[in-house]
Amino acid sequence: MKRKASDYIMDTIVYAALIILCVLCLYPYLNQIAISLNEGMDSAKGGITIFPRKFTLENYRTLLSDASYGKAFVITVLRAILNMILSNVVMFGAAYALTRKRLRGRKVFTTYLVIPMYLHAGIIPIYILYRYLGLINNFWVYVLPFSFAFYSMVIIRSFIQDIPESLEESALLDGANEMTILFKIILPLSLPVLATMCLWILVGQWNDWTTTLYYITDRNLFTLQYLMMRIIKQGDQLRQQALLESMDVDTQIKTTSESVKAAMIIATSLPIVMVYPFLQRYFVHGVTLGAVKG
């Protein structure tokens, strides 16, 4: 194909636009990293872009020495792991059962499970229900309600349906029953989709803060994201504690509540940001699977 002048012009436009987009996506994050690594008083003068002017780790030291950060970290990690386990067990079981064509009542169950996707009760009835169940100010409010998501189950189900029936048929001929097929054949082959689920769950659980906002007032049960929300919006001071505990001149000079806030944002978002580029294709695969089959 001969390349005309208009081809080059188009190329330039496309490349330029995409580069601008990349800059726009990256800049805020790099800017925040720079602020978190910069002395607070210096940042207050303005002019910081993506490089720290007066480098310091004091902001992170202040952040990590605060007990509430450590507690929130543990809570967040715990809820992510427990959700991964519970969700996958519940949804995988349901997905497998619903792929059994002979199952009586299959359509009924599927309809029963899909309706809640469209009908929501609203936060108040849920709040009152949680009160009756004792889930208010209870760690399990982070886990139990999230155990089933229809859309995710459908993705697992589609995946299982794609597994060649011949594998099951030959197992049946060898005398296996459905449970054996599940554990010895389907489960090992489904690890990719379960891994994708785990990643989705990880991101969702890590970034969620409205659950804490609605149902938790106990400081010991705050998640990382919620703690950060309070610091950003409600002026909760992480720095106060550190100041009180150590009359360290360094802390006083090098940090401001703004700079510690920046450290908090970076520290909270960094795990996901570091992980997603490498596991990107699992996420993308899940999205396209859901879109095509859904």
Add this chain to the structure above:
Amino acid sequence: MKTQQELTRKRSLAVDMRKDMYMYILLLPALIFVLIFNYIPLAGIAIAFKDYDVLKGFADSPWMGLENFRTIFTMPNFVNAVKNTLIYSSVSLFGQFPFPILLAIFINEVRSTGFKKTVQTVSYLPHFLSWMSVIGFAYSIFSITGSYNDIMALIVGEGYEPSNPLLDADNFLAVIFLSGLWKSIGWNSIIYLAAICGVDRSLYEAASIDGCGRIGRIWHITLPSIRTTAVLILVMGVGSLVSTSFEQVYGFQNVFIQAETDTMNTLAYREGIQGGNYSVATALGFTRGIISVILVLAANWLSKKISDVSIW
């Protein structure tokens, strides 16, 4: 007397269920969870019709009929909240709609695989950040000492007064739109890119042999390949027109703009969980739910008429 047929049919149901017992056991946890956390709260919608008193409990609270609904419709904040909800949602939905498509088309036009992958990875970053992180960045960048004012000072020159645009309610719509676009453009382009990749390459060659220019190829081949996906996404989006993102709106609000920028769900939160006004808040949520169902059905019907695409 039951016929032989009826007896056989009944027995095979029981037999089948017995044989599949393990399957039902596998299904059971999901059924129970959905019952407890999805269906039981639906019954709680009745609270919208009662004057719920925490002390009296659910059954003993007096019946109010439609009184609560009358209350919310006459609440001064209600009309404003509905207006805000619809404006923020529609501007976001229709305004942001073309951009992921444009991005997908651009990415498709890139020949270098390395650059392609880099752009994709970088553009997904905002999606993986929580709204709170994004809001944190925004408040930092738009603060008086942040990059926004630095750049504006360079552009405007002498006499520029630094200010934080996030503290002005008039800017809120732009804030919601732009932040929403920034956060979703990369991720939303995935579906379109997948659709574009499904197109047979030979179609492009055939078109260029027939004298089709690059833009012509994009217009006649690439765009139609994503038509179905695009319409579907629009239809689903219209169904959620009453649902603004609580996280985004609540997160960006500050004490200066709170009163003017409340949407239906932030209002429900303030009235309900913060204010303890359960009945009114439930009525609000219920109203929202009804409007949402109507919108989904309407959008689905409309898209069936216009194209052949619909959800069901």
